[in-house]
Amino acid sequence: MANVNAGILGTGHSYPEGILTNADLEKIVDTTDEWITSRTGIKQRRKAGPGEYTSQFAVRAAQEAIERAGIDASQLDLILCATVTPDQILPSTACLIQAQLGAHKAAAMDIVAACSGFLYGLTMANPMIRSGQIKYALVIGAELLTRYVDYTDRATCVLFGDGAGAAVVGPVENDHGILAARIRSDGRYEEQLFAPGGGTKGGFTADTIARGDHFFKMKGNEVFKVAVRSMSEISRDVLCEAGLKTDDVDLFIPHQANQRITDAVANMLNVDSGKVFSNIAQHGNTSSASIPIGLDECVESGRIKKDDVILLAAFGGGFTWGGLVMRW
Numbered sequence: 653m654a655n656v657n658a659g660i661l662g663t664g665h666s667y668p669e670g671i672l673t674n675a676d677l678e679k680i681v682d683t684t685d686e687w688i689t690s691r692t693g694i695k696q697r698r699k700a701g702p703g704e705y706t707s708q709f710a711v712r713a714a715q716e717a718i719e720r721a722g723i724d725a726s727q728l729d730l731i732l733c734a735t736v737t738p739d740q741i742l743p744s745t746a747c748l749i750q751a752q753l754g755a756h757k758a759a760a761m762d763i764v765a766a767c768s769g770f771l772y773g774l775t776m777a778n779p780m781i782r783s784g785q786i787k788y789a790l791v792i793g794a795e796l797l798t799r800y801v802d803y804t805d806r807a808t809c810v811l812f813g814d815g816a817g818a819a820v821v822g823p824v825e826n827d828h829g830i831l832a833a834r835i836r837s838d839g840r841y842e843e844q845l846f847a848p849g850g851g852t853k854g855g856f857t858a859d860t861i862a863r864g865d866h867f868f869k870m871k872g873n874e875v876f877k878v879a880v881r882s883m884s885e886i887s888r889d890v891l892c893e894a895g896l897k898t899d900d901v902d903l904f905i906p907h908q909a910n911q912r913i914t915d916a917v918a919n920m921l922n923v924d925s926g927k928v929f930s931n932i933a934q935h936g937n938t939s940s941a942s943i944p945i946g947l948d949e950c951v952e953s954g955r956i957k958k959d960d961v962i963l964l965a966a967f968g969g970g971f972t973w974g975g976l977v978m979r980w
C-alpha cells in the first residue's frame with residue numbers, strides 16, 4: 653500500500669465513577685481549594701475504587717474507539733498501551749487488553765514513556781501504517797495514577813487522576829492524518845519525577861513500602877520550567893516540518909499537567925486561547941491518558957471538524973516529550 657498517511661479513525665475514553673474534589677483533599681492534606689485552583693486549574697479528578705484496575709478502563713475506551721472507526725477488533729494488527737501504572741508487571745497491559753478485545757491478530761506491548769506515552773505510540777504506529785507493514789493500530793493511554801500517589805504529600809497528591817483514552821489509527825487520504833511527529837527524551841532528569849521503589853534497583857520489600865518508595869516524587873518547579881520549554885520547542889519543530897504556521901492550527905490539545913503550563917506554552921507559541929483545549933479542571937493530570945481523553949471529548953462535542961489542523965504536545969517523567977500535527 654503506497655502513498656497513504658496514517659490518521660485517527662476513531663476515538664474513545666473511559667474513567668472511574670469515583671470523584672475526588674479539592675474539598676475532599678482539604679480534609680486529608682494541608683491544602684486549600686483556592687491554592688489548587690490558582691496554582692494548577694484543577695477542581696476535581698477521577699479516582700478508581702479498590703476493585704478497579706487499569707485495563708478495565710483501557711478496554712472500554714478501546715471498544716468505543718474500535719466501534720467509531722467502523723472496524724472489528726479482529727482487524728487490529730498492533731496494540732500499543734502507554735501506561736506507567738500497568739495491571740501487573742507481566743504480561744503487559746496491552747496483552748491483557750488484546751485478549752479482552754478478541755484482537756487475535758494483533759501484536760501487543762506497553763509503552764513506558766509517562767505523560768508522552770500516547771504521542772510515542774502514535775509516532776511509532778505512523779511509519780508502520782504508511783509503509784503498509786500494518787493496516788490498523790490501536791493506541792491507548794491508560795493510567796490509575798492515584799494508586800501511586802502519596803496522600804500525605806500535598807505537592808503531588810492534588811495533581812493526579814485516573815482514566816483512559818484510545819484511538820484507532822489507520823490509512824487515510826494522503827493529505828490528511830499525521831503530517832509530522834517527533835518524540836524525544838533526556839534520562840538525566842530521572843530524579844525530577846520518579847518512583848524509585850518496586851523495580852530491581854530499589855527493590856520491593858516491607859521497608860520500601862513503609863518508606864513509600866513506590867510513590868511518585870517530584871520537583872514541581874523544575875518540571876514546570878522544562879515542560880514549558882520542551883513542549884513549545886517540539887511544537888514549533890513539528891509545525892515547521894509540516895510546513896505549517898501557528899495560525900494554521902485549529903485546535904491545540906496539550907498534555908493536561910497544569911493550566912499554567914498550558915497557558916505558558918500557548919503563549920510562547922502564540923496560539924489564540926480560543927483554540928487551546930483544557931479539561932484539567934475536571935480530570936487533573938491523567939498522564940498518558942490526558943491527550944486521548946481530550947481528543948475524544950473534542951470529537952464528542954463537535955469541536956473537531958473534518959480538515960481541521962490539530963496540534964498535540966506532551967511532556968512527562970523521564971523526561972520524555974513529543975509533538976504531533978495532523979489534519980483530521
Ligand SMILES: CC(C)(COP(=O)(O)OP(=O)(O)OC[C@H]1O[C@@H](n2cnc3c(N)ncnc32)[C@H](O)[C@@H]1OP(=O)(O)O)[C@@H](O)C(=O)NCCC(=O)NCCS
Nearest residue numbers: 683684687691767806807810872873875876909910967968
Ligand atoms: C506542583 C506545582 C503545582 C507547584 O506549584 P508552584 O507554584 O511551583 O509551587 P511551589 O512548588 O513553588 O510551592 C510554593 C509553596 O506552595 C506550597 N504548596 C505546594 N503544594 C501545595 C498544596 N497542594 N497546597 C498548599 N500549598 C502547597 C509549597 O510547600 C510552597 O510553600 P513554601 O513557599 O512555604 O515553601 C507546579 O510546580 C507544577 O505544576 N509543576 C509541574 C508538575 C507536573 O506537571 N508534573 C507532571 C509532569 S507531566
